[in-house]
Amino acid sequence: MPGPSSGTVRNRRLATELRRLRERAELTGDDVAERLGWSASKVSRIENARQAPRLGDVRSLLELYGVDGTYREQLLQLARDAVRKGWWEAYSDALPEPYASYIGLEMEAEEIRQWETQVVPGLLQTEAYASAVEQWLHSIEMVPPSRVEARVETRLARQSVLTREAPLRLSIVLDEATLLRRYASTDVMREQLEHLLELAELPNVTLQVLRLDGPHPIATGSFTLLQFPQVGGIKFHDVTYIEHLNGCSYVEEETETYRHRLSFERLSAEALDPAESMELISRTARDAWG
Template sequence: MVAGRGPTVRRRRLASELRRLRDLNAMTLEEAAQRVGWSVAKVSRIETARVGITSPDLTRLLDLYELDTSKRSALHALARTARMKGWWDAYANSLPSDYATYIQLEADVAFIRSFDNVLVHGLLQTEDYAREVIRSALMALSSPAEVERRVEVRMTRQKLLLREESPIRFWTVIDEAALIRQIGSTGTMRGQYVKLLELADRDNVTIQVLPLAAGVHPATAGTFAIMEFREIYDPAVVYVETMTSSLYVENDSEMYWYTLAFDHLRAVALGPDSSKVLIEKMLEEST
């Protein structure tokens, strides 16, 4: 994906949808440009998200592609918000572009299904736990102030789960190994267990623990998150993070494999109630 400081995620999603509509109508760039009386370069720049698009111009394209009236309002709303800045822009100078892009996507998500085999997911971390993780990931290459900025960003992201109006749905399967792994002090781990138990009581959060006894499973390759969005034109995407970059999987067949893997994981993991019992046991044993 393009760096978060370039075209916004919303502009890129609109551009992608316009390309899809043109393809559905079996038109080349040249044909579309000729039909609306524009240069090929203008259509190309819009479809590659190099420039935005005005509402009248968007209407002309949607007329050309004969898009049903009931489906147009969402695309016009996307065009209007494509230039809007989010809270993360205040941290633009300190966030890696891949991370900034992910945060923009996450801000529009409706449902996340996540498998976490190394660490507790960032949306569920306590401040102390997050600080230890971020400090370790940066490997002393950044200042303490930079670490604190990253912690602040992570805590701000969690408002997606906690807001009163339309909080995101979040379903995580956490490998037991991630909960056993000592991150920071005993107090840090105790605080993390407490937070997991508190979040597990929320209607929009489901937490399951994959026990070590479950053995081998389809997701031995590592952590992934399936992200589903609120708008009908926004297809789901799988987010896979590596040490140096991020991968977004959008191919239907590959999406199916990740969905199938998550369904297998939640089937062999402990149920939500049994998972809470296990985390409570870990909390007791950490005293």
């Protein structure tokens, strides 16, 4: 069973803190590079989390910025943790880099709020449904069957976050269309909706449906808002993850992530409550796929 730890979030937290410390010291990236005998591109890669810095490099930066005491030790521990590999590294040949990065964020999140308009979210998919979705999504790509299988395995392994010792808190609002859009046979679709009913019984999962014939308050596509706990006394900001045809994008600016939080709250307020949503899912499983 996959463990919850990952270097991804720690590396991003470390990068954010190092950039903040440089700015507080009123130094530019070029200033740091010149004083430490590095290239400016190295400073940029560290501050943008494109590489996990070596422990010695972090020590040099903290000395330059005049950081000591408990805060220094916290940052050094982040640096040690940032180089840890996640379980999904075993699937690296089959996973696009942005997707692998997302898994790292998901594994460390304490809460996820997701609005989905196209497909049942990966954390709630059955194996048969996930396989069908992967085949449809990659019908426009030259993806070998072995890679499709690896991506399905990865998707199923991700679901351990819902049942681990400190489970992820997951709140999802589904557009009703996701219950009706056919990706597989009738049996697979019915099984998927029945699986939703089972997962909705978990105390850490809240599932709601926004009716097609009801109010649609936010004109936006699917998005996932991830929230993180403190690690080593250092808080990491929210991240919004958005998928699109050519890949994905991350929104990290506080105003924009807060906008997505408010959007989710509005969608949740207009959606059916969890009990009514379960009734609709059960009825759809019977009437549309029964």
